[in-house]
Amino acid sequence: MAPQGLARGLTNYGDRDFARYLRLSMARAMGHSSALLNKPVVGIASTYSEFNNCHRGVPELVTAVKRGVLAAGGLPLEFPTISLGEVFLNPTSLFFRNLMAMDTEEMIRAQPMDAVVLVGGCDKTVPAQLMGAVSAGLPTVQVVTGPMMTGRWRGERLGACTDCRRFWAKFRAGEIDGDTIAEVEGNLATTAGTCAVMGTASTMAAIAEALGIILPGTAAIPAVHADRIRAAEASGTAAMALIRQGITIRDIITPGSVENALRVLLAIGGSTNAIIHLTAIAGRAGIDIDLHRLNQLSDATPVLVDLKPTGPFYMEDLHAAGGIGAVLRELAPMLNLDCLTVSGETLGERLAVPAPYVDRAVVRARAAPLQPEGGLVALFGSLAPRGAILKRAAADPALFEREGRAVVFTSLEDLAARIDDPDLDVAADDFLVLQNAGPLSPSGMPEAGYLPIPKKLAQAGVKDMVRISDARMSGTAYGTIVLHVAPDAASGGPLALVRTGDRIRLSVSDRRIDLLVDDAELAHRRAATVPTAITPARGYARLYAQEVLQADQGCDFDFLRAEPSRPAP
Ligand code: FES
Ligand code: MG
Numbered sequence: 001m002a003p004q005g006l007a008r009g010l011t012n013y014g015d016r017d018f019a020r021y022l023r024l025s026m027a028r029a030m031g032h033s034s035a036l037l038n039k040p041v042v043g044i045a046s047t048y049s050e051f052n053n054c055h056r057g058v059p060e061l062v063t064a065v066k067r068g069v070l071a072a073g074g075l076p077l078e079f080p081t082i083s084l085g086e087v088f089l090n091p092t093s094l095f096f097r098n099l100m101a102m103d104t105e106e107m108i109r110a111q112p113m114d115a116v117v118l119v120g121g122c123d124k125t126v127p128a129q130l131m132g133a134v135s136a137g138l139p140t141v142q143v144v145t146g147p148m149m150t151g152r153w154r155g156e157r158l159g160a161c162t163d164c165r166r167f168w169a170k171f172r173a174g175e176i177d178g179d180t181i182a183e184v185e186g187n188l189a190t191t192a193g194t195c196a197v198m199g200t201a202s203t204m205a206a207i208a209e210a211l212g213i214i215l216p217g218t219a220a221i222p223a224v225h226a227d228r229i230r231a232a233e234a235s236g237t238a239a240m241a242l243i244r245q246g247i248t249i250r251d252i253i254t255p256g257s258v259e260n261a262l263r264v265l266l267a268i269g270g271s272t273n274a275i276i277h278l279t280a281i282a283g284r285a286g287i288d289i290d291l292h293r294l295n296q297l298s299d300a301t302p303v304l305v306d307l308k309p310t311g312p313f314y315m316e317d318l319h320a321a322g323g324i325g326a327v328l329r330e331l332a333p334m335l336n337l338d339c340l341t342v343s344g345e346t347l348g349e350r351l352a353v354p355a356p357y358v359d360r361a362v363v364r365a366r367a368a369p370l371q372p373e374g375g376l377v378a379l380f381g382s383l384a385p386r387g388a389i390l391k392r393a394a395a396d397p398a399l400f401e402r403e404g405r406a407v408v409f410t411s412l413e414d415l416a417a418r419i420d421d422p423d424l425d426v427a428a429d430d431f432l433v434l435q436n437a438g439p440l441s442p443s444g445m446p447e448a449g450y451l452p453i454p455k456k457l458a459q460a461g462v463k464d465m466v467r468i469s470d471a472r473m474s475g476t477a478y479g480t481i482v483l484h485v486a487p488d489a490a491s492g493g494p495l496a497l498v499r500t501g502d503r504i505r506l507s508v509s510d511r512r513i514d515l516l517v518d519d520a521e522l523a524h525r526r527a528a529t530v531p532t533a534i535t536p537a538r539g540y541a542r543l544y545a546q547e548v549l550q551a552d553q554g555c556d557f558d559f560l561r562a563e564p565s566r567p568a569p
Pocket of ligand 1: 194
């Protein structure tokens with residue numbers, strides 16, 4: 001049997017016993033007893049960082065995980081990895097997601113551990129941890145930090161960050177003044193934890209529960225709730241059980257569980273970003289997510305959860321209403337119930353236990369859904385040969401079957417310079433188009449797809465317009481917004497060929513987005529267009545530019561989707 005615990009993966013330079021002796025003598029300095037040093041090791045990937053407000057509670061969770069490991073007879077060893085605090089990173093957090101995934105994968109593989117517990121929460125951290133952990137292939141349990149609680153302001157509940165956007169839109173439209181927006185700013189994010197709405201972090205927590213990689217019932221527990229600490233403790237114990245049973249992350253993240261995760265994503269009206277992340281996580285296990293399959297699932301999956309940005313509720317309400325377990329029970333006839341979870345039971349066994357209580361205002365019954373079809377659809381057509389995403393649950397159906405005149409912005413800088421220009425030639429029924437904000441652009445695919453309504457139109461009361469780009473959108477945003485257009489403009493995709501005045505046709509019912517310009521003219525423009533992607537001279541930015549894949553492949557790096565060249569020791 002392969003060595004366990006601290007004796008795993010010793011480098012063999014000829015005298016293996018010496019290597020073991022050297023490692024154990026160093027381990028002595030940790031101050032643990034001899035008995036503990038001989039136990040199976042559970043590594044705990046900690047993402048605490050003072051640049052990550054969402055992870056303020058991570059130390060407390062890590063302490064609880066340790067307790068669970070110790071109680072089950074193992075040695076818990078915490079190690080740090082990169083942490084990605086969504087709003088503190090330049091150019092974007094997505095740009096660094098793959099770096100964090102590499103850090104996580106390599107540190108799991110390089111260090112002697114028999115299982116790993118991943119503690120993360122903010123938007124890109126759970127995807128990065130799961131991508132790395134799938135490639136590393138050990139028994140794995142994810143712990144999420146949990147969502148923030150809402151704050152109160154003049155009798156209103158506020159939660160990051162759909163309400164951030166709502167108030168900023170009022171400020172732009174001149175409905176509230178600078179003093180008021182400053183007061184609001186102080187009440188949007190008032191506790192540790194991830195954004196309080198169904199944004200990307202909450203969506204990824206829900207997906208993690210659907211995948212079976214976090215403990216059942218734990219996705220929506222608020223960050224500051226004592227149950228969150230108990231969930232962390234139980235996760236440490238669960239990691240020890242996975243070691244004993246020989247269950248690895250590859251037994252849990254399977255084609256069946258990935259499809260379950262897509263169902264849940266659609267049923268919760270989840271973030272568009274989650275499509276990219278789930279594609280990347282699945283890709284590490286050799287599982288492809290076909291956007292045509294997404295559309296099939298979307299047509300047959302009702303929206304059941306009524307959280308912001310589309311509904312009135314927050315994550316703390318979802319937890320009190322029955323959590324993701326309540327959603328899974330409604331979806332059960334559509335799910336692959338034989339999938340294994342980190343609790344050691346199958347999804348079917350878990351769901352056979354009836355829910356104690358479900359608040360139907362927050363989690364609807366399958367027979368009485370919020371919407372009969374799923375929250376997201378993929379669009380294809382001459383403007384997006386490899387697909388684009390529309391969150392129809394957050395969009396205005398009045399704009400779904402439209403032809404419009406393109407008003408093109410060639411970059412983020414161009415957008416910033418002109419969008420509020422009183423002389424901008426734009427009308428409410430035009431389509432705003434943003435180029436060069438995709439994965440290969442220098443901006444690293446920011447959440448810029450939520451193009452602001454031009455100020456003069458906002459002041460005239462326009463609330464939504466068709467907006468099209470190769471960028472992403474925050475999961476907390478809403479509008480008729482076509483995102484992730486692939487291939488992106490920077491790589492020379494058709495999006496790069498759009499000019500102001502062109503006609504574009506959107507048909508959500510046909511799942512199409514087409515540029516109505518004839519082939520000869522497009523060929524002429526293509527010949528005159530130089531792709532704007534550049535390869536930086538050095539560092540991570542160079543690796544990123546050389547390796548990043550398009551959105552339909554999860555924006556992973558090409559060489560990371562392949563099987564690992566070095567198996568776990
Ligand atoms: Fe971390 Fe929103 S900023 S989840
Ligand atoms: Mg976000």
